[in-house]
Every structure is written in C-alpha cells, then in structure tokens.
Amino acid sequence: MSYFHRHNHPYRRKVNKEPVLKAPESAEIERASEEIFFCGDPHGYFDHILKAAQEHRPKAMVILGDLQPPAPLHEVLEDILSFVDVWWIPGNHDTDNDYFYDRLWRSELASHNLHGRVALVNGLRIAGLGGVFRGQIWMPPLSPNYTSAGSFIRRIGRGNMWRGGLPRRHRTSIFPSTYDNLLTQKADVLVTHEAPGCHRKGFLAVDQLAKNLEVKYIFHGHQHEDRHYPSYFGFTPRGVGYRGIVTLKGDDVVPAQIDPREVEAYEEKPPMSWSSMPLKRLG
Secondary structure, eight states: OOHHHHTOOTTOOOOOOOOOOOOOOHHHHHHHTTTEEEEOOOTTOOHHHHHHHHHHOOSEEEEOSOOOOSSOHHHHTTTTTTTOEEEEOOOGGGGSSHHHHHHHHTSTTGGGBOBTSEEEETTEEEEEEOSBOOTTTOOTTSOOSOSSHHHHHHHHOGGGOBTTBSOGGGGGBOOHHHHHHHHTOOOSEEEESSOBTTSTTOBHHHHHHHHHHTOSEEEEOSSOOOEEOOOBTTBEEEEOOTTOEEETTOOEEEOOOOOHHHHHHHHHSOOOOGGGSOOOOOO
16 A cells, blocks of 8 residues: 555545744754754653753753653753743653643643644744554554544543543544644644654654655654654654653754663563574575
8 A cells, every 4th residue: 555545534624724833944943953852751750851951951842752740740840941941742651540641731831732733942843743543543544433532522422531521541542633733734843752654663644744744853752762764755753762862953962761661571581592593594
C-alpha cells in the first residue's frame, strides 16, 4: 500500500482553519536553535531538567510526554519558571491515575499543553500531538472506530464517563478530529509522543502531519531511544531518549539514560551460547 493511499482517509471532514502564524526568518530559526530545548520522557524525575535550565538558561523547554510529575507541574519546575518558558505534551502514562492527570491538567502550566495546536514559542511555531494511537479509537493506517471524543462518549454512555466526560485513559488517546485540525495549520517544528514512520514502531500518519504542516523538524519521545534520523520529505526527525535533552539542531544537552526496564530485561535474559545462536548459511 502506497504512502499517500494509506493516508487518504475516507472519513476526513472539513474543519475550520486556525489563524496562520507568521513563518520566522531563517535568522530567527538559527537563533532559536540554541535557545529551545526538547526533553525526553522524564517519568517523574525532573532534576536534570532543572539543572540544564539553570546551567544553560534556554529561553524555552518542551517536554515530550510521560511527565508523571510528583507534584503539580508548576511546583516541580518553580525554580526555573521565572526565566524559562516551559511547554509540554502528554504521554500515554500521564493518564495512568488521577494524581498524574491533575498535576498536569489542573496545574498553572495547563495552558502550556501543546497537544492539538500550534503555539509561538520563542519565535518558532511549534505544533503538538501528544498521547498515543490506541486501537479502540484509531490505529493508523486503519480507519478509525471513532472520529472524535464526542462520538466516543455518545457510544459508551454516561455510566462509563470520567468526571462527566471522556474516560481518563482516553484523554491521552489521539482522535482523528484533533489530527485533522492540525492538518490545516502550518508550523516550523512538530513535537509528538508517538514516533514517525522512520522508527520501527512509528506511524506514517505522523510523517503526513509533518508534511502538511511544512515543518523542518520533528521531535518525539515515547520509545526511550536516542535516535538521529536522516532527513526526508523536507524535515528532520529526532528521537529524544529517556530523560535526554537536545537542542533544535539535535545536539545533546543532557545525554539520554538507559531505560531501567531494558537493563532489567537484559539482566534477566540468560547469556546465549555459540551452540544456540542462529547461523545463516553462506552461499
């Protein structure tokens, strides 16, 4: 199935276009390249973000999901908010429980959630697509089961609602209506929790969104891998690893850590002997 055929979704409907933000000059992009940091999944740990902000004094930082803050986000980042503009997108684990949810969506930084919109961050237009694709809602390239949060709520009934609306878990699910709204806009950078199609677990739908937005850069989290990808379709993707921090150019500010789960899996796995290794026949 071709790239474009996989994204020619028959359900797509017309949406109201958002005001188009002015594209920055090349000099503004170059300046911002050292003044905006992109932070990989913190998973409840923020000391490295605080330290990097205090040492490098960037103008802005964008956190790529799975924050799981131990307290309201504005309290966790209190020491740097006077000189750093902090933005974020949600990850799939940010709706694991009521505490994580409230510490983000009811914090004083709730308005800095980039999911589903384009915001001007230190002179650059940054688009955000937080959360993940879930099969119950939409798993591209398949057609969606529900196109919007409203259509899902009408189906599940009042008894399955959470706080009078969408179930908590699905508040970090990507709905086609949010995706379609972003398709009508323009940006310089796209930040996502899900990976683009160049990752083995990524989605071509992210590539299509980046192409429509006409971005030059994509930054993603979720996979806990520090990945430099080649440029394609006019943009350069960058995977920001577990608790890593990078610049707009993709340079490391704080090297990514190894995911503790990977260490545990490696330690539990018995060493492979030569006799048990699969060998390819040559010739």
